[in-house]
Amino acid sequence: MRHIISILIENEAGALSRVSGLFSARGYNIESLTVAPTEDPSLSRMTIVTAGTERIVEQIVKQLNKLIDVVKLMDLTEGPHIEREMMLIKVKASTMAQREDVKRLCDIFRGHIIDVTSSTYTIEMTGAVSKLDSFIEALAEHKIIETVRSGVTGIARGDKSLHL
Amino acid sequence: MELSGAEILVQCLKDEGVEYLFGYPGGAVLHIYDALYNQEDVKHILVRHEQAATHAADGYARATGNPGVVLVTSGPGATNAVTGIATAYMDSIPMVVITGQVSTAVIGSDAFQEVDSVGITRPCVKHNFLVKDINDLAETIKKAFFVASTGRPGPVVVDVPKDITDPAIKVPYHYPETVNMRSYQPTLKGHSGQIKRAVDLLLAAKKPMIYSGGGVVLGKGSDELRQFVRGLGFPITSTLMGLGAYPASDKQFLGMLGMHGTYEANMAMHDCDVLIAIGARFDDRVTGKIAEFCPDATIIHIDVDPSSISKTITVDIPIVGSVPDVLSEMNHLIENSSKKPSKKALSEWWSIIDGWRAVKCMSYDQNSDKIKPQMVVEMVHEITKGNAYVTSDVGQHQMWAAQYYPFEEPNRWINSGGLGTMGFGLPAAMGVQLAFPDSVVVCVTGEGSIQMCIQELSTCLQYGLPVKIVALNNRYLGMVRQWQEFFYENRYSHSYMESLPDFVKLAESYGHVGIRIERPEDLRAELERGFAMDNRLVFFDIVTDQTENVYPMIAQGKAHNDMHMSPFSAPAQDKERELS
Incomplete structure (x- = not known):
């Protein structure tokens, strides 16, 4: 099953490699990993999307907790949560028909065209992974030049939170 | 400053x-x-x-x-x-x-x-x-x-x-007295509710088994363990890393378990109804086949590291905490409980165990004209009165040292269990000898392992470290040879050591004493002569039987009740295989 694990980790050199090294050394699956500092500059927030049996995910959580740099951790998928990913996608749009259709799809999916040339549109879109996947599918008739996805970030709904 | x-x-x-x-x-x-x-x-x-x-x-x-x-x-x-x-x-x-x-x-x-x-x-x-x-x-x-x-x-x-x-x-300069790390706060005290559940389960057990590991030694929980085992009257086995935490001579001790564990320890593991693992991590050399590990047992696990719990074997009652903390709380509950372990059930369980013990799985040929490695270790135990610190390298000699040198105290048995590092024994012995200059420190090794850090003979001379090196020299990388005999149809691929140095001259050239022992009849006298040299490092180069194997043996991936037995042990009562 797919799990989204949120981690507060000391914002120190090498902290990221401790986490990624753990996944590769123990053969755990890693779908995406994002990391950036929080409002407290001494802490980074990391979001890892992984998949495995309950037993493996339990070990992943325990092994992550065991890393000295990991301060706190939460499996977002255990409760109601919001997940978001940002995508930048560059699409060929040279003919009038292409430009109109891409624009229409972009509007339907509530994306924004953030860069325009005579032959391309670059679209920014945010949403759950499934929405971004659907948009890519919707563009099947078009030529995608480049796709950049940020990886998943997430946060718990309601009062629940991951903080010190 | x-x-x-x-x-x-x-x-x-x-x-x-x-x-x-x-x-x-x-x-x-x-x-x-x-x-x-x-x-x-x-x-x-x-x-x-x-x-x-x-x-x-x-x-x-x-x-x-x-x-x-x-x-x-x-x-x-x-x-x-x-x-x-x-x-x-x-x-x-x-x-x-x-x-x-x-x-x-x-x-x-x-x-x-x-x-x-x-x-x-x-x-x-x-x-x-x-x-x-x-x-x-x-x-x-x-x-x-x-x-x-x-x-x-x-x-x-x-x-x-x-x-x-x-x-x-x-x-x-300022050296802090203490340090607080927000990201590192180990749990030491076990969950009281879990401890109580565990004690209730233990007191109701009919075929209980205690499996203790290196965590008892590391956590300094040997006293609490002894009280716990004696208070319950249950059988106890130990991993390679836990030897000495419970005295080997005690009648409740069944010996080591696992790949080269005793028949009685492995059989009791297989048949037990309640298992308590204490500071042990269910290593693959211990569990054998996961699917057939303690098939009838409800399992309790005490460990200070949460990631050790349910890593390979799913446990029923996990208790995260340090061994002495958790065991003292358990001992207190057991002492004050109105319930006591069933005497009838326990005595039936012990009589089954005694039947397994009667197999005498550690028997070996006592009348050989070659020096048997087991006999060397037994004699070293006698000569050192069981008080030595024993380090080992890795291989057959390591298993024989673990099996035939019964340890009565923790911290006496020093070996590389997890990584299995050849070359560990001699330098480890130096560290032990420096810590305990007046104690006898023995390094049980083989002619293969000792050469991986042989240069440390020089360090031993510089600091006057009178380590006693007992090299069981069988001219083979013995454990590799044993596996090749059992599982590769005697194809001894690169496990034979030719062109060995003359270890006596080698020891002498480093400024130490070398003693070569080739015949069983010389063994005791020569060992005694060497061990009497309190202030000298003595290198015993002991020519042992090349064909000797470590028994019992559970082949990799086999269950606890599926052991290769020594040809010299009594026939097993159950369905064990004997390897001719």
Whole structure:
């Protein structure tokens, strides 16, 4: 099953490699990993999307907790949560028909065209992974030049939170 | 007080009460070595190879319970130390390893003797640090000792760039008394509700079994374990790493379990209805086939490391906490409980166990005209009156030492269980001998293993370490040969050792005593002669039977009740196979 694990980790050199090294050394699956500092500059927030049996995910959580740099951790998928990913996608749009259709799809999916040339549109879109996947599918008739996805970030709904 | 980084480092070690520092100098640590000069508090032991520095510190730590400390230079100094660091990591041994590093200004430029020590050691340390500011140095050293020796212990590397130790740069020195890390708070006290559930289950058990491990030794929980076992009257087995935590001579002790465990211990594991694992981690050499591990048992597991729980074997009652804390709480509950273990059920269980014991699985040929390795270990046990510290290397001799030298006390049996590092025995013995100069320290080894760190004979002479090396010389890499006999139809691929040195002359050339023993009738007298030399290192080169195997043996991936038995043990009552 797919799990989204949120981690507060000391914002120190090498902290990221401790986490990624753990996944590769123990053969755990890693779908995406994002990391950036929080409002407290001494802490980074990391979001890892992984998949495995309950037993493996339990070990992943325990092994992550065991890393000295990991301060706190939460499996977002255990409760109601919001997940978001940002995508930048560059699409060929040279003919009038292409430009109109891409624009229409972009509007339907509530994306924004953030860069325009005579032959391309670059679209920014945010949403759950499934929405971004659907948009890519919707563009099947078009030529995608480049796709950049940020990886998943997430946060718990309601009062629940991951903080010190 | 203003000190340079090098002086700070040495002062930190003094303040930490470090007795011995095992190391080897080199460019990146020259400032530190200069600060070590002309001071007596921290005694530096100059090894002959950095691997030996880590093993010696490791041996010191295993015997004393205090962290071992190592100082090596950058580059090859650090990479040579890695085997010893990984060895300590796999067995959860507290150790602080200070590695020199090139100056901060040139890190990343492929400078002379530069390696990414933090990167290389990351997967085999509990934690590591790169010191980038002299003002962080003292606190980092404190953190290193704190992390290494608390919770589930382990090695910690501190990488110190050369410019941090520059004698020209001095800063105020303050060594913190304590250190608090928000991201590291090990749980020591077990959950009371879980402990109560566990005790209820134990008191209702009909065929209980206690499986204790290295965590009892590391957690200093031997007294609590003894009280626990005696209070319940249950049988107990131990892992390789836990030997000595419970006295081997006690009638409740069934011997070691696992791949080369006793028949009675493995059978009792297989048939038990309640199993309590104490400071043990269900290693694959212990469990055998996972699907058939303790098929009828409800399992309780005490461990200070949550990640050890339900890693390979799913347990029913996990208890995260330190062994002595949890066991004392259990002992208290057991003493004050109105329920007692069923005498009738226990006596039936013991009579089944006695039937397994009657197989005498440790029997071997007593009338051979060749020296039997088991006999050597038994004789060493007799001569040392069971009081020696015994280190070993890895292979058949390691198993024979574990099987035939019964340990009565913890911290006496020093071996590389997890990583299985050949070359560990001699340097580890140096560390033990330094910690206990008046005790007998024996290194049981083979002619293969001993050559992996043989250069340390020189260190032993320099510091007058009278280690007794018992080399069971069968001219084979014995355990490899045994597997090739059992599982590769006698194809002895590269397991035979030709062109061995004359170990007697070798020992003598290093300034020690060498004794070669070739006939069983000479064994006792020659061993006694060597062991009587209190102040000399004696290298016993003992020519043993080449064909001897370690029994019993559970083949890899087989269940506990599926053992190869010694041809000299009595026929088993059940369905065991005998290997001719």
